[in-house]
Amino acid sequence: MSEILAQIFQIGFFTALIRIATPLIFGTLGELFAERSGVLNLGIEGIMMLAAMTGFSTTYFTGNLWLGVLTAIATGMIAGLLMGLLTVSLGLSQHVSGIGTTLLCSGLSFFFYRLIFKQSSSIPKIVAFKTVPLPLLSKIPVIGPIFFNQFALVYIAIAIVPISAYILYHTPWGLNLRTVGENPLAADSAGVNVHRVRYQALLISGALMGLAGAFLSMAQFNAYTFGVISGRGWVCIALIVFGQWSPWKSAAGAILFAFIDALQLRLQASSLINLPYQIFLMMPFVLTIIGMAIVSRNARAPAALLQPFRKEER
Amino acid sequence: MTGLKVNRGWGKFFLIAAAMATVLILANGSFQPAMSAEKIKVAGVFETPIEEPWVNQIHMALLKAEKELGVEYTWSESVKSADFARVMREYAEKGYQLIMGDAFGAERIARRVARDYPKTAFVFGSGIGPAEPNFGVFDNWIHEPAYLSGMIAGKMTKSNIIGVVAAMAIPEINRLSNAFYAGAKYVNPDVKCKFSFIGSFFDPPKAKEAALAQIEDGADVVYAERFGVIEACVDKKVLAISNMSDQSKLGPDTVITGPIWDMWPTVKYVVSLVQAGVFTAQDFGGFSYMAKGGSYLAPYHKWEKKLPAAVKALVEKRKKEILDGTFRVDIDESIPK
Numbered sequence: 001m002s003e004i005l006a007q008i009f010q011i012g013f014f015t016a017l018i019r020i021a022t023p024l025i026f027g028t029l030g031e032l033f034a035e036r037s038g039v040l041n042l043g044i045e046g047i048m049m050l051a052a053m054t055g056f057s058t059t060y061f062t063g064n065l066w067l068g069v070l071t072a073i074a075t076g077m078i079a080g081l082l083m084g085l086l087t088v089s090l091g092l093s094q095h096v097s098g099i100g101t102t103l104l105c106s107g108l109s110f111f112f113y114r115l116i117f118k119q120s121s122s123i124p125k126i127v128a129f130k131t132v133p134l135p136l137l138s139k140i141p142v143i144g145p146i147f148f149n150q151f152a153l154v155y156i157a158i159a160i161v162p163i164s165a166y167i168l169y170h171t172p173w174g175l176n177l178r179t180v181g182e183n184p185l186a187a188d189s190a191g192v193n194v195h196r197v198r199y200q201a202l203l204i205s206g207a208l209m210g211l212a213g214a215f216l217s218m219a220q221f222n223a224y225t226f227g228v229i230s231g232r233g234w235v236c237i238a239l240i241v242f243g244q245w246s247p248w249k250s251a252a253g254a255i256l257f258a259f260i261d262a263l264q265l266r267l268q269a270s271s272l273i274n275l276p277y278q279i280f281l282m283m284p285f286v287l288t289i290i291g292m293a294i295v296s297r298n299a300r301a302p303a304a305l306l307q308p309f310r311k312e313e314r
Numbered sequence: 315m316t317g318l319k320v321n322r323g324w325g326k327f328f329l330i331a332a333a334m335a336t337v338l339i340l341a342n343g344s345f346q347p348a349m350s351a352e353k354i355k356v357a358g359v360f361e362t363p364i365e366e367p368w369v370n371q372i373h374m375a376l377l378k379a380e381k382e383l384g385v386e387y388t389w390s391e392s393v394k395s396a397d398f399a400r401v402m403r404e405y406a407e408k409g410y411q412l413i414m415g416d417a418f419g420a421e422r423i424a425r426r427v428a429r430d431y432p433k434t435a436f437v438f439g440s441g442i443g444p445a446e447p448n449f450g451v452f453d454n455w456i457h458e459p460a461y462l463s464g465m466i467a468g469k470m471t472k473s474n475i476i477g478v479v480a481a482m483a484i485p486e487i488n489r490l491s492n493a494f495y496a497g498a499k500y501v502n503p504d505v506k507c508k509f510s511f512i513g514s515f516f517d518p519p520k521a522k523e524a525a526l527a528q529i530e531d532g533a534d535v536v537y538a539e540r541f542g543v544i545e546a547c548v549d550k551k552v553l554a555i556s557n558m559s560d561q562s563k564l565g566p567d568t569v570i571t572g573p574i575w576d577m578w579p580t581v582k583y584v585v586s587l588v589q590a591g592v593f594t595a596q597d598f599g600g601f602s603y604m605a606k607g608g609s610y611l612a613p614y615h616k617w618e619k620k621l622p623a624a625v626k627a628l629v630e631k632r633k634k635e636i637l638d639g640t641f642r643v644d645i646d647e648s649i650p651k
Contacts, residue, residue: 012530016523110363110392122563123365123541220519222545226363226392227516265527269477269508271651277483281513 003272013262014146018154019220021258023048023212025157027236028243028250029164030076030208035240036168037201038181038304039087042098044209045233046105047079051213053109056224057116059126065218068126069153072214073207079105080206084199091308102233110226128222129153151219153211160208164247177201181302184309194309209233235288242292244299256291260284354589356380357405358389359398359415366516367541367558368454368575369416372439374559375577376414383585385412398423406431412588414438414581425449435593437584441485444595452580454486454558455602456609457493458636459573460537461643462629463555463611464497466570467535468505469625470553471498477508477533478650479524479543481515485647487539490573492646494537494555501628508533509650518542526550537572544569562615570621571612579608604636 027044034041041047055072059065079101086097117124129151137148147158168174176197179187184194216232217224235257243250264280267273358376360369373389380387388410393401398420405413406427417424417438428436428449440451467476476498478491495507508531510524521542528536529550537555538544547554548565556562556572580601587593602608611633614621635641 010530012526016526016530020523119364122561125564216519221522221542223518225365225516225518225541227514228518230514230517230520262523262527265510265524266531268510269524269528269531269533271508274651276649277509277511278513281511 003270004267011142011145013266015150016262016265017255017258018146018150019258020261021255022151022154022157023215023220023232024236024239024254024257025161025251026208026212026215027233028239028254029160029247030205030212031236031240032164032243032245032247032250033177033201033208034080034083034205035305036181036245036302037177037198038184038302038307038309039083039198039202039205040094040098040306041080041083041202041205041209042095042237043079043083043101043105044098044236045229045231046102046109047076047206047209048213048216048233049229050079050105050109051075051210052217052228053113053213053224055210055214056126056217057113059218060124063127065126065129068218069211069214072210072218074210076206076208076210076213077203078206079209080202080204081199083206084202087308088195088198088202091310094306094308109224113224123223123225125223126218129219151215153215153219156211157215161247161251168247173197173200178302180309181304184304184307188309188311194311198309212236235285238288238292241299241301242288242296244296245302253288253291257284257288260287354383354385354412354585355408355410356385356387356412356414356585357410358387358391359393359401359405359413360389360391361393361395361398361416361419362391362516364389364391368439371454371558371575371577372414372416372581375581378578379581379585383582385585393420395420395423399427402427402436403430406434411435412437412584412593414584435584435588437580437598444597446595448593448595450584450593450596450598452577452598452602454490454575454609455599456558456573456575457489457645458604458643459609459611460490461493461497461500462633462636463537463570463572464494464499465501465629465632466621466625467494467537467553467555468498468500468502469622469628470570471502471505471535473532473534474502474504475506475508475532475534477510477525477528477536478539479510479512479521479528479536480539482511482513483649488647488650489645490539490557491537491650492648493643495650496644496646507650512540516541518545522546535570538569556612560612562612566616569612570617571614573609574612575602575609576607577602579606604633605639 051072054075055068058071059068083101086092087094131149132152134148138144176192180194180197188194216228239250239253242253261284264283268280362369364370364373376387379385390401412435414437417440424438432447435448437450444451480487480491498505508528512520512524518541521540522545525536525543525546529552535553536543536547539557544554544564548568554568556569558575562569580598
């Protein structure tokens with residue numbers, strides 16, 4: 001047991017934890033905005049993949065990392081618009097539209113990757129984001145190297161959690177968004193343009209998913225390859241339920257998932273516990289499901305989730 | 315059939331022509347699948363994009379065959395299991411004489427399709443045996459250079475801890491990991507090896523995290539069975555052993571060497587069989603062994619000068635023994651521990 005604790009209480013462990021959690025935090029918060037407005041954005045996996053590709057390609061040709069990040073955000077927003085067109089304007093099934101968007105985006109990302117890079121014998125690479133130690137803060141013992149010697153995108157992820165909570169619960173727009181997700185009819189009679197709010201939510205949702213993709217192909221790794229997302233988008237969908245549609249709890253879910261993932265990688269490597277490796281790989285998923293079953297028993301989804309809003313229908 | 319669609323008159327013409335051709339062939343006594351003047355048509359059917367290291371080695375060898383053996387080569391990548399049979403059939407129907415690919419995810423489908431086209435040669439990467447009359451198999455039998463790489467790792471480690479980051483515990487991967495560890499233990503009985511599996515064939519960010527975890531726990535030479543590991547070693551300034559192809563470019567100061575899988579001998583042999591019209595279902599695995607040139611140790615590049623001469627000599631000696639057949643690297647496909 002003490003050896004396991006020794007594995008945990010290492011600075012490297014916590015830095016890895018934050019690193020693994022970052023794309024999940026972006027993705028989860030992105031999904032959160034969409035779902036709080038009443039749209040289940042199952043396009044997440046594909047949007048992350050497409051954004052990872054466009055962001056990477058932009059940086060590859062311009063050498064500018066932030067331009068790549070902006071491209072990834074823009075890509076996510078365009079995909080968000082597509083989701084909006086399908087689910088908000090046309091009011092189609094959100095499940096089908098979302099899966100369709102994921103299939104389209106992942107197909108497109110690979111298609112354009114081939115067009116741009118042809119079949120190069122070695123995988124094209126960029127000089128990825130370097131960790132940026134924050135002045136003073138990174139000097140704090142223990143906490144400094146864990147939280148304040150990270151990629152710039154990690155700081156953005158950490159900052160976005162309170163910002164999202166503030167926007168959702170302390171601004172008129174946040175109130176509109178939540179109302180649209182709970183009772184679009186009421187919002188509409190109060191003069192809120194339901195479609196516009198949902199489109200806005202999907203734009204934010206896409207932008208954050210774009211950041212998640214950019215982090216994976218430009219910070220955590222330095223190349224776009226197939227498999228770079230590997231189901232991380234779907235994990236975010238589950239983390240929303242785990243987090244009971246709250247930004248704080250969802251981010252906590254992402255961190256819990258990352259904690260177990262970072263831990264299992266270390267336990268596997270340390271061979272302290274003699275278990276088949278499959279058990280280790282399962283751990284983050286199984287424990288998140290168990291956690292979800294316990295913590296989120298009374299979780300309630302936004303009432304209007306999955307329901308298209310048509311003004312004329314009463 | 316196509317003739318009939320165009321015009322009945324043409325259809326009759328084709329039927330007659332086909333009948334005459336059949337008679338001619340029968341009269342000739344034997345069926346020649348390919349005239350020497352005619353280009354052999356080869357198709358590649360791959361489950362993953364061709365960037366996948368395994369598939370890439372097959373693809374590279376077939377491209378070389380296009381250049382050097384004058385075959386005509388086309389390929390389909392990212393063919394999911396649901397489409398696998400259709401794509402295979404399309405090539406077979408179009409008259410491709412040789413269809414190659416990886417069949418691990420579509421093993422049964424590939425075998426079933428092959429049965430319907432007995433005149434077409436099928437050669438697929440597979441963990442099991444060939445099937446008469448026309449389904450040949452190959453596999454990445456590169457445990458020998460993996461063993462040699464392990465010897466280098468065993469000599470170069472300072473912490474006596476080395477690591478392997480691999481996809482999942484399947485025979486193809488286990489035998490490389492075990493051979494790597496065996497090589498290291500042969501030169502350094504005190505060495506310990508960490509094994510991590512990422513549970514996926516292609517997830518570079520995860521492979522990188524797994525490697526970082528090993529390095530933080532003391533490993534200073536890591537065998538990058540998967541993509542993503544070398545990047546972690548570059549970041550942490552420890553040594554790496556590459557896999558499948560020459561990956562020195564990813565970190566010239568980090569990557570010492572690594573086993574290379576060269577599908578060229580396999581492809582060359584298979585194409586020559588098809589050209590001669592004598593293709594039979596065989597296990598072509600032997601053509602991936604070092605003695606046949608199907609696998610070898612990647613060039614040292616920058617490490618030519620940096621690697622101690624004693625280590626190089628040790629590896630050279632073992633290599634010669636393997637090539638001479640006086641030393642056999644054990645094939646251990648149990649889950650590495």
